[in-house]
């Protein structure tokens with residue numbers, strides 16, 4: 680396995696025995712008494728060790744709420760979350776989250792941003808500098824090491840963020856719609872980049888999205904979420920070969936099958952919120968109809 684290759688510096692290797700998250704009967708609500716709103720209800724799933732698990736669900740169903748609990752920023756009202764059998768009690772560099780909003784410091788260069796974690800821990804060692812160099816190369820930003828974030832394209836900024844998270848060697852990488860807002864072409868390039876990084880290091884990854892093509896292209900396992908209050912509606916094993924290449928995946932019959940199956944479930948969930956009058960759901964239903972047309976035409 681590439682992750683155990685001697686070429687890879689220790690800080691970016693996946694640990695062979697670590698990285699499984701278990702979510703058991705988790706519930707979370709906001710507000711009190713009759714103003715209480717259930718966002719997550721009796722939700723259980725496993726983020727399997729060294730796999731790339733993708734969660735997809737309608738906008739507003741409670742995905743980010745789940746991520747905040749996985750990261751330890753918030754506690755469930757009921758149920759438990761464990762990492763390798765130990766309860767998650769607060770934030771820790773073992774579980775790093777890359778959010779949709781860019782978190783790069785605009786007054787730091789690409790290199791300084793990547794070195795931020797080690798420096799904040801007082802580890803500006805030769806070892807950390809070597810890792811930063813290695814990761815700059817991995818994300819294709821060696822030529823941009825001394826540029827500031829506003830001088831980088833959207834896709835480069837996201838790649839710098841991936842490197843900035845990876846240098847901390849988290850046991851689990853958690854990503855909340857990290858490519859949202861990129862234009863279609865940059866997004867597809869990011870899928871290949873990110874899949875390549877995953878395939879090389881094989882650490883446990885948990886990736887949240889509302890984009891069905893992104894979900895299928897990346898996932899080993901796809902968790903399809905119900906409408907709010909959310910729980911896992913279905914799990915699909917996406918048994919497509921790796922390394923993944925855009926042309927191979929979107930020409931494959933299996934990908935098309937998974938897409939139709941996933942979209943039917945998501946459509947049912949969106950319809951539930953649509954009857955509640957949600958704008959997000961109306962947008963989803965419209966996008967869904969277009970996508971279904973394409974998926975069937977391709978079948």
Ligand SMILES: Nc1ncnc2c1ncn2[C@@H]1O[C@H](COP(=O)(O)OP(=O)(O)O)[C@@H](O)[C@H]1O
Pocket residue numbers: 709710718736737738739740741742743744745907
């Ligand atoms: N801190 C909070 N206080 C009150 N309501 C919240 C809070 N966080 C999230 N919610 C509600 O939970 C629901 C789900 O939000 P979120 O988890 O961000 O959904 P998603 O990430 O799936 O789009 C939303 O209706 C939102 O209004």
Ligand SMILES: [Mg+2]
Pocket residue numbers: 742743744855
């Ligand atoms: Mg969200």
